Amino acid sequence: MSDETPYVTAPDVLASEPPAPGPRWGRRVAVSGAALAVVVLAAGGYAAYGALSGGGTQPDTLVPANAVGIVELDLNPPAGQKLNAMRLLHRLPKDTVHVGADNYRDALLQTIFAKANGIDYATDVDPWLGDRAAAAVLPPVAGGDSPTTEVVLQVKDVAKFKAAAPKLFSASGDGWVIRDGYVVISQDTDTATRLADSAAKADLADSSDYSLDTSGLGERIMTGWYDLSRAATLLPAATRASVGDAVHGRATFAVRVEPDALELVANETGVTSGAAARVALLPKLPGGTVAALELTGGGQRVAQEWKQVLASMSSSGVDASQLTQTYKRQFGLDLPGDLTTLLGSDAVGAVVVPTDAKTPVFGYVSVTDPAKARALATRLGRLLARFGAPAPTVTSDGLAWGTSPAWAKEATSGDLGSEALVKQALPDLGTASAAVYVNVAGLSALSDGSSSLAGTSSVADAGVAAVGLTSTSDGSTAHLRVRVIFK
Numbered sequence: 001m002s003d004e005t006p007y008v009t010a011p012d013v014l015a016s017e018p019p020a021p022g023p024r025w026g027r028r029v030a031v032s033g034a035a036l037a038v039v040v041l042a043a044g045g046y047a048a049y050g051a052l053s054g055g056g057t058q059p060d061t062l063v064p065a066n067a068v069g070i071v072e073l074d075l076n077p078p079a080g081q082k083l084n085a086m087r088l089l090h091r092l093p094k095d096t097v098h099v100g101a102d103n104y105r106d107a108l109l110q111t112i113f114a115k116a117n118g119i120d121y122a123t124d125v126d127p128w129l130g131d132r133a134a135a136a137v138l139p140p141v142a143g144g145d146s147p148t149t150e151v152v153l154q155v156k157d158v159a160k161f162k163a164a165a166p167k168l169f170s171a172s173g174d175g176w177v178i179r180d181g182y183v184v185i186s187q188d189t190d191t192a193t194r195l196a197d198s199a200a201k202a203d204l205a206d207s208s209d210y211s212l213d214t215s216g217l218g219e220r221i222m223t224g225w226y227d228l229s230r231a232a233t234l235l236p237a238a239t240r241a242s243v244g245d246a247v248h249g250r251a252t253f254a255v256r257v258e259p260d261a262l263e264l265v266a267n268e269t270g271v272t273s274g275a276a277a278r279v280a281l282l283p284k285l286p287g288g289t290v291a292a293l294e295l296t297g298g299g300q301r302v303a304q305e306w307k308q309v310l311a312s313m314s315s316s317g318v319d320a321s322q323l324t325q326t327y328k329r330q331f332g333l334d335l336p337g338d339l340t341t342l343l344g345s346d347a348v349g350a351v352v353v354p355t356d357a358k359t360p361v362f363g364y365v366s367v368t369d370p371a372k373a374r375a376l377a378t379r380l381g382r383l384l385a386r387f388g389a390p391a392p393t394v395t396s397d398g399l400a401w402g403t404s405p406a407w408a409k410e411a412t413s414g415d416l417g418s419e420a421l422v423k424q425a426l427p428d429l430g431t432a433s434a435a436v437y438v439n440v441a442g443l444s445a446l447s448d449g450s451s452s453l454a455g456t457s458s459v460a461d462a463g464v465a466a467v468g469l470t471s472t473s474d475g476s477t478a479h480l481r482v483r484v485i486f487k
Contacts, residue, residue, distance in 0.1 A: 130154025
């Protein structure tokens, strides 16, 4: 392939000699990694940009059209997002960020670069870094087997960037090229140049799928897009064969800032599924519930996808047949039938701290076939007895189990859905087909002496009050919403 045509359509590969063996996913570039790490910091911890701030060249015009995925960060978002970001940053515990800065860009970047060895934000980065940054994943370089990565950073002063570049790139050895007010960074200068040249001929911004998927996302500080079908081509051959047609469609996501919350919304297009039932159990859990997960239609999904699950296990070197036989011999469980019954048409698991005790109660309720539930309850009862746990209770419409028999009896007679924190974390609970709720402050109270919950206290110390997740589907598009609520 000539230099004039650096990409082919199938498979998508860069027309250059493969790099030295070994992917370079470690330290991409000190400044590019730090710029994108703002996302992690802002999120407390996992595009088209038509509605983003200002005009001019956007990062997606520097990314070739065959990109697998892209994440873009706006350091100068719309006024409402900037105001909300500063309000939120001032709510965080002292010393979390440099809240003395007068804008969220400097507050976050000063915090990031305060921990970067040998890099000073004020002298090495701020003088040249613009307001937009993006990172993209592309097919492997010709002859290679590792995905190609590209980082695109807006440059407001090319001379100052070039002066700082030797220091910024000394450890990584990455290459770069300046194009249209941006620096394009990749594993070497040749690859960076070819990426920029390819994007000049056909960029991601002009892709009809990309434009359609990312339109209407509203104000946000971060945007992402990825093509699942393209991503599947990067999987090992055995894994790719096992997942078959399951990996398809495209997805977008956006991160938004509120004065007391961070929100991630994601949409997956190209999926086909029937209209899912709405959650009905979680809102009826008792007060004092500190964590809950509800899933509708789980039993049907297991029955439909079991063969695919077995194929994936086999491709990973697990003897699926032997595993299911072991479960039946040792625990008396017949898979997937018993799992289908256990999940039923609706199921919720919960952790509750009763008002009169600090010992948590763990419980589970499912709506499923009563006859099958009765037979399963008998087998589960024998299994749970080995661990000194109560047996499940057969209800009029399924199963209920709890470490406290009293809780199991009254499991869905509460009013958790009316609590203010739940409403804040799960504002669209009434239309969701799946939901997760975590009262971080309540759960962290249980973490003393528990290594499995040790991380919860750290999250609570970071100012997080609750986390909520809801999932909905309209048959052709799946929607996910995650909210992190701060104190």
